[in-house]
Amino acid sequence: MNKHNKNFEASLSRRQVMVGALGMTFAIALGGRADAAVLTGERIGQTFSPWVSIAPDGTITIMSAATEMGQGSMTSLPLIIAEELDADWSKVRIVPAPPIDTIYGNPGFGGMMYTAGSNAVTSYYIPLRTMGAQVRRVLLDNAARKLGVPVEELVTEPSVVVHAKSGRKLSYGDIAAIAEIPAKAPEIKPDQLKKPSQFRLIGKDVMRVELPTKVNGSAQYGIDIQVPGMLYGTVLRAPIEGSVPNKIDDAKAKAIDGVTSVVRLPHGVGVVAQTAWAAFAGRQALLDAVTWTRTGTAWGFDSDKGHDAFAASAKNLKEAARDWSAQGNARGEIQKAANLVEAEYRCDYAYHAQMEPLNAVASVSAAGDTVEIWAGTQSQTTATEAPAKLLGIPRDRVKLHDLLMGGGFGRRGNRDVDFIVDAVMLSKEIGKPVKVMWTREDDVHNGRFRPLSAHYLRAGFDPAGKLTTWHHRVAADRITPFMDPVRFQAGGGRDGMVMAGTDVRGYDIPHQLVEQLYRDTGVRTNPLRGIGVTANKFATEAFMDELAYKRGVDPLAFRLELLKGTPRAQKVVERVAQMAEWGKKREGRALGLAYIDYSGSQVAGIAEVSLNRATGQIKVHNFWCAIDCGVAIQPDNIVAQTEGSIVYGLGMTMSERISIKNGAVEQSNFYDYSLPRMNEVPEMHVELIQTDNHPTGAGQMSTPLIAPAVSSAFAALTGVRLRHTPFTPERVLAALKV
């Protein structure tokens, strides 16, 4: 992380670099146009900062530090700059920022360029507003000089500086043509930023910049790229991480018309061909023609048996665990509890299923000292770091063209960028540009999954019936050592991505203890939309519901009582209850509620379900959701993201399941890994509660609501608790029989 792009830094320092507010760099171009050779992309005009250029015709180029996978950050981050800059949005052009972590890095990820965790807006909000305000201030100072008036007499309208007294105006383009850029960026204090009531762009729903390209086929994803002289590649990857090809019988593959070579790789066997179809056919011909070494950890692992073992360990209090979080004295208090309730929950592995199968185009130079990459990636940092390391070249020799992503959900942010490395290896091997595409089967078999987890919970009540003690033990397959080894080491083995969401923030429970039982099965795992929060909130929120029933209290009233000290939480819970008409009796249907504080965003959801008792099929008829994520940059987009999060959560709740037999993935494609279709999604009713709080995320916050809400609705309907996601019909029938 934080490796510097030397060329760019050198050129910046020639132009006098200074560090602006909040540690971000404000570059100074001395009286010239931006050097297009330095910045990839086509910014035009006067460079006011690494983030903003303005051309004499008024065109404003704003750099986008976040990559776009449908979540809208490529619009919302530049919009934040444009707001404080007071830009005319119709004159703005957005250019993907080059991979220069020191300038464009995400403050929420230690300065790495990484679009994930629904935190782009949260982390960049103040820095980018400050950047925009600094550029506006430079424009004002230049206008004051030109007009010969004190700067205090000037105001801005979109892309225009106005001197009200004399009625004179200067457009931003006019100013750009004569602008002198100061050596030191003007200081902007937080109280000099706009008040929310002054916003012209934030909260007004501008159209996402790339949207028009997504209705006519012109949007460009990594998979759409063709470069001159390019060949096609596929890789038959090892069925188990850590195995390598042993014997390769490539005769059948090579006999296919158009296949030009079969290449032994460390992690699989590559096929290179003149056409895409020949490359796919070549991979198919290798299926029974490769044997693999029995290396790697996962050999012999069976996820059903493994899950039983996880659950037994979680429940066995004598089994070693590390304290993840503690408050009060849960260990002592639980012994004194007048009433003790316990429960177990489980979640299966789940697959990202981003719609665009993984792919990349790479072109390694003949000398092997530079590489050009075209790919959709959640991290410009890892997308350049891993190939540089592989080729043994500096990172600035990796030229990245980052393209739109046909879905990310975490899969395109993984640290080893396995899908890019394939293309780099094959291009290096054959000396030509190669487009590597994974088949859907590759994408499933070699996915990186939301981990398997087992949860054991206990709650203690005092004699007055108050919930005083909370104890949660999580046994789950690890994520963080692979995704963020530095943080994992620094934290002494804390697996934050797995344990996220174990907190019961908002609820007033004096004594709490959460324990982590670290497990490493060798199965490939990864952050997936909702990370650990999806599994952990299924456990904690369903358990909360059980506790209410055990106490004979309405689950809504039970939560509201515990949330007394948290007004924002209470508000979303109360609102969603109103939306769903909580108290209303319904024939053959029932409601279930869940509430989550997800990284500060307040979300509450209610599911309305019915059951076909013959087939075990649950139907979710309605889902109501209230979300408060503070200042809403693009309100309708937050609603859209929430709808998408609900559908995503529905899949993991109802049908999505990866199982492992003898170390390998059993599923292959959408016939055995089934995603929600239109006829399976409920009516969704989303209400955004806008507040002036610092903006927090929206891209995944509602995903974890679905499983506990459906489990609790099912319990309200049948008296039976579903404890294992997904709630497949077989599991439902089995639960009803017990």
Place this chain on the structure above:
Amino acid sequence: MATNFIVNGKPAKTDAPSATPLLWVIREDLKLTGTKFGCGTGLCGACMVHIDGKRAFSCQTQVSEVAGKSITTIEGLSPDSSHKLQKAWLAESVPQCGYCQSGQIMSAADLLKNNPKPTREQIVQHMSTNICRCGTYKRIVRAVERASKEA
């Protein structure tokens, strides 16, 4: 052996082996990349095109089957994004990642052609051939309804 057919109103030709899925000819030979590869098994609809006016999974159609036929891809639906579905798609801000949306729009166009005023149930039934992993279903329904109301 060359196969001749019509794509978006213009003659097209390919030398691809007859068993090659139409999808790859459209995408890689004709460079009409709006039609997407999602599953290759007829299960997601990302590859949806019209063949002689009816929707078809291009990943499940061999190039030999389209000899002499007329194919429309998303690029040929309108020259300038002016098809009422394309306009409705923007009005409802349907796309998220957008990857499935060419297929969604081609499926919807097929529906409206045969049934200009579909009921909500008919929309849902027809469109359930197409997966949207981003979960834009609600907006797709709204956009189809909006387009169907437009004369």
